[in-house]
Amino acid sequence: MATLESLKQTLRQKTVATASSSKQPLSDTQYSAGFDTLVHGSGWMTYQDFIIPQLSQLLAPLFSSRNHISVLEIGPGPKSLFGYLPGHLRRKIVRYTAFEPNGLFATRLEGGICSSSKTQSPLPCLESWPHIHQFPFCLKDDIGCGTDTVTSEYDEKYDVILFCHSMYGMKPKSKFIERALEMLVEQPQDSMVVVFHRDGTLHLNGLVCHQTASFPTGVVRVVNDDEVLDCFASFIAGFVMQDMDVDKAIRVEWRKVCRALGRCEEAYPDHLLFSSPNFMAAFTQHATTLPELTAEVPSVKEHRTIKNREARLHRAAAIVRPTKVLHIQQCVRWALKHGFGLTVFGGGHSGHCLWSNVVSIDMSAFDQIHTFTVGEVGGESNSDTGTLVVAEAGCKSGDIVRKTMAAGLTVPLGARPSVGAGLWLQGGIGHLARLHGLTCDSIVGAVVVSVDSSQVLCIGRVPSQHQPAGAIRPVNELDLLWAIKGAGTNFGIVVSVTFKAYAAPTYWVRDWVVPLSDNNEARLKLSDFDKFATRKLPQNCSVDAYLYWDVGQLHLGVTIFESSTTRPSFATPNLTPGGGLWGSEADIKTVNGVGMFETEMYVSGMHGGHGNGKTSSFKRCLFLNRIGEANVADRLVTAVKTRPSPLCYLHLLQGGGAVGDVAADATAFGCRDWEFACVITGVWPRDQDGTEAAQAAVRWVYSIAEDLLSLSSGVYGADLGPDPRDATLAAKAFGQNRPRLARLKNSLDPCNVLAYACPLPKTLTEQKLIILVTGESCAGKDYCADVWVSVFNKCTHKNLTARAVSISDAIKREYAADTGADLSRLLCERTYKEQHRPALTEFFQRQVQQRPRLPEEHFLHMVSGAVDVSVLLITGMRDEAPVAALSHLVPDSRLLEVHVRASERTRRTRRGCDVSDGDGDNKKYSNNSGSMALDYRPSLIFDNDTTGNEAPIRFAEQHLLPFVHEDLQRLANMVRQLPGFPSPGIEFHHVLGIAQQPGGLTLCTALLQTHFTGDWAKVDAVACCEVGGLVYATALASRVDLPLVLIREAGKLPPPTVSVIKPLSHISSLASNSSKEKRIEMERDVVAKGASVVVVDDVLSTGATLCAVLQLLNEAGIGAEDINIMVVAEFPVHRGREFLRQRGFGRISVQSLLVFGGA
């Protein structure tokens, strides 16, 4: 399928060849019509599947770290892309500017944003009218030239600048991006320029990306109709011809080009399809800092040929070639300082060892190999046996085999000499695997540069002479050693590896080629082969098979390898597969380890020796069992039959033996239960690189992988990368070890420096729990927070990571900088801190006067600095009712406040004062009600009067761990989300739908019952307002055996009643045209005055409904102190808690089972 870029080149060439008339830029109308054909021609899928989700994901952390966001959109077209972000992000945008030179688009854009109703506007919280400049975004030097642009437009600063549609008409692109970078808000430095670009990569002259994403499968489908094609072709070419006759003629030519290049598919007979890969690049102000790195680390100036052809298409920002370990550390420090990812390459055989606009580290200077017998190894205990090999990470398999062979040794490696460290770090399947295991199984130690701290780490066995100066043993040494044995490309930059070595064998190799006349014969032969390989072969033998199509027929090529350090046993007849079924034996070849590389290459002589070696390939590998069974064999045969190029084949490498002897969780590799690794190999002639033939082969590999996935017992993680098509395969790599690897990724590479390795799941998909630990001084807040962190962290089955931070550290830092106080003593020494307390408090108050939003800023700073944890405990908060005040700032997280309190006597003791001093004991608490002197209700209160950690541990187990219980996640999963319902821009969460799911109502009511922080024995009734609350309250009332108090629309309950006005709920107000207010009422005497009532509702959003219910209960004689509220789901963006507090209900406990970020 031709890409839009190649279509553009061909259309343009046509005009050069056939027309002499001059070209004319498209009018606004022509441009608009062309744009519509593109977007309507399924181009919208690209927005839906790539652009909008990527943009939302990219911007979410930035938006959540700021109160307000200003945006500049360059070339948005008729609609702002920001308008498609989730509602809670859109509501943060307060200033909007655009450069849109097309007059039609500019008018539509403004009309859309300035919609008459605020709720209909895609950007409902703008504080000023949008600035839509109807001229192009210019470089500084061009301002004023031929446009009515004035410099002041460019003096504004923005949090986000977005180039929407491939930077149409902007050349050179790097200059425009640099211009935009100058327009970013300077502090904080994480403001972003984001570019969406069609067709491959951006060539950006050394600008470095903060983050990238690709969407290789984008397709544009255009109706195959003269008129539509005319519009489309001129839009893609970017011009029309001035002369009418010439234009008419060229259109005819252009239609032919479109029809020749566009692909027709049966499913869309009236359409032409063009490939439209998309690419996203995000830059921060650090994008121009490459010279900082290249001043310290040597870079590769000359042309560097990378083995993998796909990787060659990527334009790295730079390739650096460290020659000492310090250089690698400098790379990591630079990446961490500026928020960049890095790629590393060893042998260069994977498609993502180079990545566009990212710095790549070429390890080729680390090419030393050393062998040691145990006595020579420094730092080794006498109990260690055997021989070790230290191989630096720039070595290739061939180097290692050659060097070790000279000492009579070997390491089990793969089949090609040029393959590098990627093989042994990710697994390593070779001809010795059944005898000695995978290559990674032989790793006993390594030297690694940490991508978290940039420290040099020694893990496992590393001979002392190969431990770099200053290297340390990390606390998580065992975890790291475990992780690099199979997933080693994700956790650090490996400098060298220590292998256990084995005696070098000699190999006896022989092969057969068996033609397969039809499916039946294929099935039969595969079944024979399977039985032979899996049942008859001793562990020192292994087989490879190739299923391929040659000279008009399917073939099975089989090679058997026997390795031995003594003499061959291979001639034994019973090892002949199928007892002669396989045709005549070829000569047995006897080779050493080096000779094996060449021997294997010519095994089956297929395809005239692999297309004379002038081919490119693309591979993905799955693990299979029982390949002889009909369902597997048939799929393998069909796969080869549907190959798009004659050279594609399936390669089956035998497993079992020592591979399966290692427990699945003993190394990160994980997938151990397989008889064959099936390498789906897409091959095309090298001179067709980048063409449709190459793309078709890649598509074939992915489609076969998808087809075999359900039959497979796992996937080989090697070479899986950021391509979205790898995601489903990566989900089956590493087997049961994936959650542990994900957790380790978070702790060992928290900034995702190695962002382009095999994707691991993000463990933090579950909602973050933020616990504000508040209380009077010396009540033991920090102590409790630390105990609770350990309770969460010990909860290993949940994969939780918890951390406690103090929000006052931020102000202490500012205070120390301002006054010269000693920051480390302020942070760590209680007496020093107490001495400074009054001055610190005064400093804080002064700062708040100058920056009223300072507490919010500090809070957001704490949260955004803890992306790697699932439970964050924050101490040192001074805010009143912090959950009501702050939860809308972190709407995707659950925010709780635990108030720690202790008697005056205990606090004095902890402070180190005399306990008999003052009025301590006789006034245990300010008040005994549990709410102390606070005029609001914290989520939980913990009395911390005993010493030791027993009580806080019990409290955490009883009251905090339920918030991370999987039942809550199960409940959340039952809430269906419906974007755009009941009106555009709303992400509706169908909370009531829980009751329609099997088991939903029971689960929900059980959770309402168990999560209640009060005492059900002291409750007199459950109250609810129709209709949402009624469903859950009825079931709950029955479960806890309490009467139900019904609150209904006025006129539906028998008198006497009490009533109040109730405004429409948030969603009803969007969906309904009826008047905004209704009356609700309840029967006057249905519950006694002064009774204790739990109000149950489905949702807390604006709080208007609950407020009316509380007012009604007040009317009926139920005081606020006797009411508790429980809701199924809360939407903090609407600030319902704050509203209830402002209406005088702040001291009522409000509990929600679920918290959702959307509307």
Ligand SMILES: Cc1cc2nc3c(=O)[nH]c(=O)nc-3n(C[C@H](O)[C@H](O)[C@H](O)COP(=O)(O)OP(=O)(O)OC[C@H]3O[C@@H](n4cnc5c(N)ncnc54)[C@H](O)[C@@H]3O)c2cc1C
């Ligand atoms: C022709 C060919 C034959 C093959 N034969 C076999 C085989 O017999 N058995 C087998 O198991 N596999 C085989 N493979 C697959 C091979 O293992 C993977 O392609 C592997 O990723 C290649 O590693 P590399 O170092 O050559 O590639 P690279 O692209 O340089 O590296 C691959 C990955 O490793 C990472 N990496 C490299 N060095 C380091 C380092 N020092 N620290 C951290 N990360 C690093 C890279 O960032 C990249 O993600 C073969 C592949 C090819 C193309």
